[in-house]
Amino acid sequence: MSTVSQTKKINNWIWLIIAIFFAKELFWAYLTPPWQAPDEIPHYGYVETLFYEQVFPVLGKTVLSERVQSMSPVETAAFQPADPAQSGYQPSGALNWIAQHPPLYYLALQPIYAFLPHENPLTGIFILRIVSILMGCVTLFYAYKTLKLLLPENEAGGAGKNAAAGAVQKAVIVGMAFLPMFSSISSLVNNDNLVFMLAAMLIWLSAKNFDRNDAKGSFKMGILLGLLALTKGTALPLFLSIFLVEVIKHLRMKKSLRYFLTHFAIIFGTAALIGGWWYGRNIALYGAFLPEIGSLAAENPELLRTYPELVKIFPEAGGIIALPNATLWDFFITKRFFWEYYQNIWGAFGQFFFRLFTWQYFVIIGLTLASLCGYLKLTIQKSKAGAALKNHRETFKKILSWNGWPMLLPLLAVGAALTYELFNVYRERGFLGALQGRYLFSALLPFMYFFVRGLEHITPKKHQPLVMKLLMTFFVVNGFVTLMYRVIPEFY
Amino acid sequence: MPSMPKHHRQNLKKITGIAAVITVTAAVFAFLPMPYTLYTQPNDGLLTPGDMISEQIPLEQCVTGDFADVTGIDLLLATYGRTNSNLNYVEIFTLQNDPKNVLFKQEFSSPMVRDNDFFSINFPAIESAGRLCFFLESYEATPQNGITYWMNSQSQPVLKLRSTKPLYKAVEKIHDASRFDLPIWLVIALCLLYISATVTAIFFIWHETNHVPKTALPHPRRTRKK
Numbered sequence: 180m181s182t183v184s185q186t187k188k189i190n191n192w193i194w195l196i197i198a199i200f201f202a203k204e205l206f207w208a209y210l211t212p213p214w215q216a217p218d219e220i221p222h223y224g225y226v227e228t229l230f231y232e233q234v235f236p237v238l239g240k241t242v243l244s245e246r247v248q249s250m251s252p253v254e255t256a257a258f259q260p261a262d263p264a265q266s267g268y269q270p271s272g273a274l275n276w277i278a279q280h281p282p283l284y285y286l287a288l289q290p291i292y293a294f295l296p297h298e299n300p301l302t303g304i305f306i307l308r309i310v311s312i313l314m315g316c317v318t319l320f321y322a323y324k325t326l327k328l329l330l331p332e333n334e335a336g337g338a339g340k341n342a343a344a345g346a347v348q349k350a351v352i353v354g355m356a357f358l359p360m361f362s363s364i365s366s367l368v369n370n371d372n373l374v375f376m377l378a379a380m381l382i383w384l385s386a387k388n389f390d391r392n393d394a395k396g397s398f399k400m401g402i403l404l405g406l407l408a409l410t411k412g413t414a415l416p417l418f419l420s421i422f423l424v425e426v427i428k429h430l431r432m433k434k435s436l437r438y439f440l441t442h443f444a445i446i447f448g449t450a451a452l453i454g455g456w457w458y459g460r461n462i463a464l465y466g467a468f469l470p471e472i473g474s475l476a477a478e479n480p481e482l483l484r485t486y487p488e489l490v491k492i493f494p495e496a497g498g499i500i501a502l503p504n505a506t507l508w509d510f511f512i513t514k515r516f517f518w519e520y521y522q523n524i525w526g527a528f529g530q531f532f533f534r535l536f537t538w539q540y541f542v543i544i545g546l547t548l549a550s551l552c553g554y555l556k557l558t559i560q561k562s563k564a565g566a567a568l569k570n571h572r573e574t575f576k577k578i579l580s581w582n583g584w585p586m587l588l589p590l591l592a593v594g595a596a597l598t599y600e601l602f603n604v605y606r607e608r609g610f611l612g613a614l615q616g617r618y619l620f621s622a623l624l625p626f627m628y629f630f631v632r633g634l635e636h637i638t639p640k641k642h643q644p645l646v647m648k649l650l651m652t653f654f655v656v657n658g659f660v661t662l663m664y665r666v667i668p669e670f671y
Numbered sequence: 672m673p674s675m676p677k678h679h680r681q682n683l684k685k686i687t688g689i690a691a692v693i694t695v696t697a698a699v700f701a702f703l704p705m706p707y708t709l710y711t712q713p714n715d716g717l718l719t720p721g722d723m724i725s726e727q728i729p730l731e732q733c734v735t736g737d738f739a740d741v742t743g744i745d746l747l748l749a750t751y752g753r754t755n756s757n758l759n760y761v762e763i764f765t766l767q768n769d770p771k772n773v774l775f776k777q778e779f780s781s782p783m784v785r786d787n788d789f790f791s792i793n794f795p796a797i798e799s800a801g802r803l804c805f806f807l808e809s810y811e812a813t814p815q816n817g818i819t820y821w822m823n824s825q826s827q828p829v830l831k832l833r834s835t836k837p838l839y840k841a842v843e844k845i846h847d848a849s850r851f852d853l854p855i856w857l858v859i860a861l862c863l864l865y866i867s868a869t870v871t872a873i874f875f876i877w878h879e880t881n882h883v884p885k886t887a888l889p890h891p892r893r894t895r896k897k
Binding site: 192195196198199200202203205206209210212213301302305349353357648651652655656658659662663664667668670671 | 705706707708841848849850858862864865869871873877
């Protein structure tokens with residue numbers, strides 16, 4: 180059997196983990212009450228608007244249907260346009276506060292929505308949640324394919340060369356599948372799910388093309404980038420990461436500048452053709468490349484007159500629980516839960532960490548970077564060329580030859596964008612509440628990969644199998660305990 | 672005694688594994704204790720802070736109703752945004768008949784209380800028929816060192832009564848409370864599927880010993896010493 184065919188072979192265990200993920204996500208989807216998720220009401224409303232009106236919604240004008248509002252436990256009536264007559268809807272209609280999002284996710288749901296019983300959104304929401312679960316399954320599958328590329332179990336030359344690769348692959352996939360925040364988002368209606376899926380495919384494709392001169396591959400990457408741009412603004416940092424991956428690829432392959440520019444043009448030209456029009460529309464409609472509901476409200480209080488008060492009362496909740504009539508009760512219950520599970524980066528790690536707050540974000544980034552530096556150092560030291568590293572040119576070549584760049588750069592790009600956003604909001608509003616953990620999940624695979632590899636490298640070799648097993652067990656138990664003793668008591 | 676053929680051994684292993692997953696799943700479903708909310712004080716309208724709790728102004732509240740197996744009370748407390756150091760005393764009692772029947776008492780220090788968060792008081796299961804009450808006072812409370820509570824629009828403290836049931840009973844309650852109209856058998860099936868998925872994952876993690884697929888091993892005949 181050739182090495183190539185062995186590398187391409189899909190191991191059975193990934194199907195088992197995907198089946199386990201699907202089974203557990205069904206229960207998550209059932210347990211999370213309808214609408215008790217980040218912006219699930221307006222996400223569903225967006226699908227409805229596209230189906231019935233057949234126009235893209237406009238922030239500040241498009242309202243939620245009476246049907247969706249009536250099913251919601253949230254009082255949304257006060258969140259309405261300053262001049263309802265202009266919107267052409269009933270005056271009591273509440274604004275769809277996520278109407279600025281690009282439309283791909285909602286367009287993709289249209290064929291399914293067409294067959295749903297529209298008079299009962301509860302059935303519809305459950306079916307659409309199952310679609311999210313399927314997207315989560317695809318995300319896991321592409322994460323696995325990426326890991327197989329970077330950590331082949333059977334390297335050329337026979338077995339045993341990279342015996343720990345299988346353990347690392349499993350630890351990363353199990354970590355992703357059982358991460359409470361990923362489990363939760365994957366069982367809800369939210370465009371983040373499509374971002375995670377497309378990002379996983381993009382990272383796989385960029386890793387696959389890292390050593391190739393493949394115009395077809397560049398074209399596919401351009402398509403994926405364009406689709407990501409059409410899904411959510413939080414996916415845009417991946418443009419930066421792909422740009423940097425292409426630069427490194429160019430440096431290590433030593434092709435001509437013309438060659439590099441051609442590939443660059445194929446990727447970003449395709450992406451711009453697919454996704455660019457939406458951002459042009461943003462500028463034409465709102466005068467901003469990325470309109471944000473908070474800044475719009477600050478500039479035009481008449482448009483969303485309740486929003487500034489909301490932000491003032493619930494500074495940390497911000498746009499997450501946009502409940503103009505929220506009582507303090509809503510604040511204590513909903514805010515804390517949402518804060519831990521959808522905003523706080525540590526909330527991603529579930530029950531055992533949920534008491535930690537935003538500033539620890541810097542600690543985890545620091546730890547990840549420290550693990551990464553240790554990992555890089557060890558990798559270089561272990562290599563045959565280690566002795567030659569005193570020579571700077573050799574060092575540079577060695578660094579360029581590292582196959583982990585398609586993993587590292589998305590993590591850095593997304594991390595940098597979130598950190599920038601964090602400080603930006605702190606400067607404008609004076610709090611550190613803008614960081615939403617789930618936005619990091621377009622780089623979830625790299626995040627988990629470096630976390631596991633960092634841990635692997637600081638563990639003595641003879642203890643590595645045991646540590647990997649303990650880590651995976653921790654992930655599984657953590658997911659179970661979080662659902663049973665945190666999520667269920669929250670709602671029941 | 673002849674050893675068992677290899678494929679029989681593998682089949683036996685699979686059957687044993689499946690049996691183990693089923694057994695553990697059933698055990699978790701039957702015995703895992705699940706906390707759930709029995710009763711929530713009405714909380715409509717804006718909440719307001721109550722008086723500071725002290726020996727002179729203790730907090731006392733009764734909840735009327737038949738509650739089976741109450742195992743805890745969650746009180747929404749606040750610390751005025753500071754760390755307090757005094758001691759508090761809580762008493763749980765029933766008022767079924769006229770004399771006060773104290774069922775549980777406990778002291779806790781104020782640093783344990785988180786600002787604007789539920790504080791849990793746990794006690795052995797209580798069968799409450801009639802009125803279940805609690806009494807909370809704070810020793811040596813001063814305006815600079817004391818805790819308070821949040822009240823609803825009817826000036827009652829915000830509280831929840833909790834109980835703990837085995838998972839199979841809690842599933843019934845989840846089904847009753849859920850807004851998704853699925854039949855109970857399907858909810859039980861989802862729950863069992865979830866538990867068995869988790870158990871299978873743990874078995875899978877600890878069962879695998881060799882991370883290198885056997886197909887990858889070099890063929891013994893081709894391995895020659897040079």
